[in-house]
Amino acid sequence: MPAGSPSSTRSPFSDTESPAVGVKLENLCKSFGDFVVLKDVSFAVEPSEIFVLMGPSGSGKSVLLKHIVGLETPTSGRVLVDNHDAADPVTREHVRMALVFQAGALFSSLSVYDNLALYLREHRVASESAIREKVERALQILSLDKTGEKFPSELSGGMRKRVAIARALVMEPQLMLYDEPTSELDPVMSATISEIIATLKDEYRVTSIVVSHDRDLALNIADRVGILMDGELIHVGPPSELHTPKDPRIADFLNPKVDLKNPRFKKLAT
Numbered sequence: 001m002p003a004g005s006p007s008s009t010r011s012p013f014s015d016t017e018s019p020a021v022g023v024k025l026e027n028l029c030k031s032f033g034d035f036v037v038l039k040d041v042s043f044a045v046e047p048s049e050i051f052v053l054m055g056p057s058g059s060g061k062s063v064l065l066k067h068i069v070g071l072e073t074p075t076s077g078r079v080l081v082d083n084h085d086a087a088d089p090v091t092r093e094h095v096r097m098a099l100v101f102q103a104g105a106l107f108s109s110l111s112v113y114d115n116l117a118l119y120l121r122e123h124r125v126a127s128e129s130a131i132r133e134k135v136e137r138a139l140q141i142l143s144l145d146k147t148g149e150k151f152p153s154e155l156s157g158g159m160r161k162r163v164a165i166a167r168a169l170v171m172e173p174q175l176m177l178y179d180e181p182t183s184e185l186d187p188v189m190s191a192t193i194s195e196i197i198a199t200l201k202d203e204y205r206v207t208s209i210v211v212s213h214d215r216d217l218a219l220n221i222a223d224r225v226g227i228l229m230d231g232e233l234i235h236v237g238p239p240s241e242l243h244t245p246k247d248p249r250i251a252d253f254l255n256p257k258v259d260l261k262n263p264r265f266k267k268l269a270t
């Protein structure tokens with residue numbers, strides 16, 4: 001068991017601890033013009049919990065994550081991070097949070113090392129030697145020791161995802177948000193990413209919200225799973241409930257049957 005209080009997040013780079021933070025959505029509604037994306041979504045994520053949010057493409061998962069980091073503001077309702085309003089820029093001074101974007105959002109013209117060092121150089125007063133120590137440690141945690149000098153285009157998809165996670169880690173986040181961290185990866189690489197997310201929670205007690213379609217990821221690492229469909233949160237519960245979902249919409253989402261007699265797509269008129 002890692003040392004320290006279970007109610008605090010441990011730094012991967014030193015002995016310092018920060019309070020573990022929770023996230024609360026209260027009746028979150030979001031529309032773009034007349035288009036309603038999120039409909040009265042409420043749930044709470046406990047400090048140091050892994051909460052996996054699943055749902056079909058277009059159901060509003062990425063828009064929801066963006067509210068937590070303040071990249072979107074609610075049409076109505078509230079999002080609280082550690083009891084501070086997520087829409088208030090001051091919240092990001094209180095709570096260190098990092099969003100790992102779906103495509104990684106690495107800078108293609110920078111080496112892996114410089115991608116990781118960028119945030120530290122821009123936001124912290126830290127010497128180059130202190131930066132080097134943190135970057136090398138983050139690369140080591142993600143088993144990327146020998147990739148510092150490489151450029152993103154020289155890496156496999158799985159390595160790029162790990163670099164994106166390493167880059168988030170150097171911010172010493174109390175809250176990590178992942179947007180489809182295993183999409184486009186083979187099953188073994190997906191399992192590796194699941195293990196990494198679970199390890200960051202176990203070792204450092206980082207609160208984690210993971211948006212994913214990956215049923216195995218949810219079953220293996222989630223403390224709780226939420227299901228978002230058409231902007232509505234239709235279920236929240238432990239992953240064990242996904243084995244035999246009672247709601248036919250959830251069953252169809254998790255175990256869709258291919259039915260050639262009644263296909264879901266509309267056949268072209270012939």
Ligand SMILES: Nc1ncnc2c1ncn2[C@@H]1O[C@H](COP(=O)(O)OP(=O)(O)O)[C@@H](O)[C@H]1O
Nearest residue numbers: 032035037055056057058059060061062063064
């Ligand atoms: N800035 C925006 N303006 C208008 N529509 C948007 C915007 N961002 C997302 N949407 C729409 O909101 C819906 C939900 O998007 P998103 O949260 O990205 O879905 P997903 O669950 O696949 O992550 C989609 O129909 C998308 O086109």
Ligand SMILES: [Mg+2]
Nearest residue numbers: 061062063179
């Ligand atoms: Mg998305």
